[in-house]
Amino acid sequence: MQLIEKLSILADAAKYDASCASSGAPKRSSQGKTGLGATDGMGICHSYTPDGRCVSLLKILLTNFCLYDCQYCVNRRSSDVPRARFTPEEVVTLTLDFYRRNCVSGLFLSSGIIRSADYTMEQIIRVAKLLREEHEFRGYIHLKTIPDADPLLIEEAGRYADRLSVNIELPTDLGLKTLAPEKDVGSIKRAMQTIFTGEQTVRNEPRAPRFAPAGQSTQMIVGADDTDDSTILHSAESLYGNFRLRRVYYSAFSPIPNSPKSVPLAAPPLMREHRLYQADFLLRAYGFKAGELFQGPGDLALDIDPKLAWALENRDLFPLDLNRAEPAMIARIPGIGIRTTKRLVELRRQRRIRYEDLTRLRCVLTKAKPFFITCDYHPRQAENSSHSLRQQLQDRPQPVQMGLWG
Template sequence: MELTDKLEILADAAKYDASCASSAAPKRSSEGKDGVGATNGMGICHSYTPDGRCVSLLKILLTNFCIYDCQYCVNRRSSNVPRARFSVQEVVKLTVDFYLRNYIEGLFLSSGIIQSADYTMEQLVAIARELREVHQFRGYIHLKTIPDADPALIEAAGRYADRLSVNIELPTQTSIERLAPEKSVHTIKLAMGAIRLKLDEKADEPKAPRFAPAGQSTQMIVGADASDDQRILSTAETLYGSYKLKRVYYSAFSPIPHSPKSVPLAPPPLLREHRLYQADFLLRGYGFQVSELLPQAGNLALDIDPKLAWALANRQHFPLDLNRADLAMIARVPGIGLLNAKRIVELRRMRRVRYADLSRLRCSMKKVAPFIITADYTPARDGTPSETLRRAMAERQQQLTLWPELQVA
């Protein structure tokens, strides 16, 4: 098979893995053939370095052959899809050639499992090692680690990769046993724990060998099983706390050709994935807990964002006096993001905050107005029901784009 044909197959097969922060383009169909540089998730994607730079990555699989038969995966053993496999040298050549042509700044490399977990992990490590040691490649490398692989291989991967990821895929042991019986939550968490220990060692001893400076991440598929958003976010909250993950990525399940009956035949609303990203951002950046965003089992609202939903359900905290409230509470006001909350606190050290100041900060004024008090503004105390406010806000939410982590103010 020609190298370009392999690239077409294995770049397309990699688009289902969201755990490298790909560019949030909407197309998810597994059918059709798009160019390597398309913005729909195939071939070249975008990620972020620890210092915040956006980089373009070559996003491919080493192979889409796989000995596992995970029911939600297009590359499962029983799937009838075109198969291909790169050699170590082919991946190295593609990466270096694309880098020299200024098409990419790094590599995101995953793989189906071939022969064994150890064999596959050895191949992934060999690619990263050759790039770093032979070609002196200094670009960003994100490696997908195989949970069942020997810990020594995962440790070696961390010496060459900037970030490692171990995908948990589904939020419950029951779902994994049913849809991916060859995988184990216990094994996945052992791998995550081993990576965390190495990261902690490096943090405690700066002179220790280099190990995955951008940390580790994981992915959960949304809508492949019956898990609701509370269960998905609770699992994410536990993973953040136990393994110090940098990110949990959410990928809306995409029905694949000849899907088995064990998985849904229709995808979940893409907006559901978007709401999970917004909620995740509130967990990581705003101090929210899952029990606040979803006190009962169920899904996040689709018509309004999670912060607004929380504010409407907790009207007792509002209106909030921006000249007296602490930073954490100001950041919880709908329409005020964390950066603007910090600016408001800085401003009131010089003078009292006024309503026009929020407009100058480009806060979402229609969202902010019912929830704040300033030196010259107090909202009308007309007892407007939360449901009425929700309908008014929901009309505006429909105009927002579906980009993760945006519109959470």
Template sequence: MQLIDKLSILADAAKYDASCASSGAPKRSSEGKGGLGSTNGMGICHSYTPDGRCVSLLKILLTNFCLFDCQYCVNRRSSDVPRARFTPEEVVRLTVDFYRRNCISGLFLSSGIIRSADYTMEQLIRVARLLREEHQFRGYIHLKTIPEADPALIEEAGRYADRLSVNIELPTDASLQTLAPEKDVKSIKKAMSTIYTGQQTVLNEPRAPRFTPAGQSTQMIVGADQTDDSTILHSAESLYGNYGLKRVYYSAFSPIPNSPKSVPLAAPPLMREHRLYQADFLLRSYGYKADELLSGPGDLALDIDPKLAWALENRSIFPLDLNRAEPALIARIPGIGLRTTKRLVELRRQRRIRYEDLTRLRCVLAKAKPFFITSDYHPQQAEVSTLLLRDQLRDRPQPQQLGLWG
């Protein structure tokens, strides 16, 4: 098979993995003169760093052959999709060639499991080692970790990769046993623990070798089973707390050709995935707890964002006086973010905050107005019923524009 044909198959096969991002990757240019690649390069946008830079990544599988038969996976053993396999040297050649054409700044490499977990992990590591040691590649490398692999191999991968990810795939042990019985929850969490331990070693021993400086991530598939959003968010909260994950990615289940009857025939609403990302951001950056966002079983509302939903559930706290309120509470006002909160706190040290200050700071006043007080503004909506206010503030579908011919 020609290399271009392999690339067509294995790039398409990798599109289902959402845990592809370069956030937190450090500069490597200080490690020595020369070398290929740059974490900070610009090009075709595949992912964003925390400060908004675009980072383009070659996102492929080493192979889509797989010993496992996970029911939600297009590359499962029983699937009849076209198959292909790269050699490690071919992946290195593609990565270097694409970089030299200014198409990419890094590599995201995953794989189906072939022969054994250890053999597959060795092949992934070989790609990273060749890039780093033979080609002096300084760009970003994200390797997907095979959970069942020997911990020593995972530790070796962490010395070459900027980020490692171990996909937990489904948020409950029961669902994983039903849809992917060959996967083992214990081995997944053991792999996460191995990575976390390596990271802590670097933090505690300044002279320790570099180890996954961009951290680890995971992916959960949404809508492949009956798990609700409350369970998903509580699972994510546990992963952040126990393994120091940088990100949990959520991927709406996508029905695949000739799907088995054990998985849904229709995809969940994409808005559900979007709301989970919003809720996840509140967990990671705003200090919310999963119990605050969903106090019981159920799903996040689709017509309002989780931050607004929490504010409506806790109207007794509002409206907040921006000239007196604690910064952590100001940040919980819908339409006011962390940066704006910081600027408001700095401003009120100089003078009292006025309504026009929020306009100048570009707050989303349509959502924020019912929830704050300034020296010259008190919301009329304070007496409006929660149901009416919810209806006023909910996201409304954008009207579709008619084409030229209607």
């Protein structure tokens, strides 16, 4: 099989893994090559670092052959998809060629399980080792960790990779046992613990070898079973707390050709995935707890964002006086973000906040107006019922521009 044919198959197979991002990675160049490019070519994904740089990664599988038969996976053992396999040297060649053409600045590499977990992990590590040691590649490398691999192999991977990820796949033990019986939650979490321990060692011992400076991430599949959003977010909260993950990624289940009857025949609404990302950001950046976003078991509302839903459920806390309220509470007002909160706190040290200040700071006033007070503004909407406000503030479908011929 020609290299381009392998690339076509294995780049397409990698698109289902959402746990690919470069946030937290150090900025690098390799032997004077400082330009970053962007392309829509196959196998290339785009991520953004905290300082706003666009980072393009070659995103491929080492192979889509797999010993496992996970029911939700297009590359499962029983699937009839076309199969291909790269050698480590071929992945190195592709990465360097794409890099020299300024198409990518790094590599995301995952793989199906071949022969054994240890053998597969050794092959993945060989790619990173060749890039780092033989070619002095200083670009970004994200390696997918094989959970059942020897911890020593995971530690070795961390010395070459910027980020490691271990996909937990499903948020409950029951879901994993039902749809992926060959996988074990215990081994997944042990791999996460190995990575976490490596990160802690570097923090506590400045002279310790470099280890995955961009941390670790994971992915949960949404909609492959009947797990609700409350359970998903509580599971994510636990992962953040126990293993200091940088990100939990949510991937809406996509029905695949000849799907088994154990998984749904229809995909969940993409808006559900979007709401989970919004709620996840509230956990990571705003100090929310998963229990605050749910009154009990259930899913996030699709018509309004989670922050607005929380504010409507807690109307007794609003409206807030922006000249007196705690910063953490101001940040919980719909339409006001963390940066705006910091600017408002700085401003009120100089003078009292007025309504026009929020206009100047570009707050989303259509959402924020019912929830704050300034020295010259008190919302009449504060007397409205939560139901009425929900009708006014719910997200509206974006109009679709029709083509010239309808």
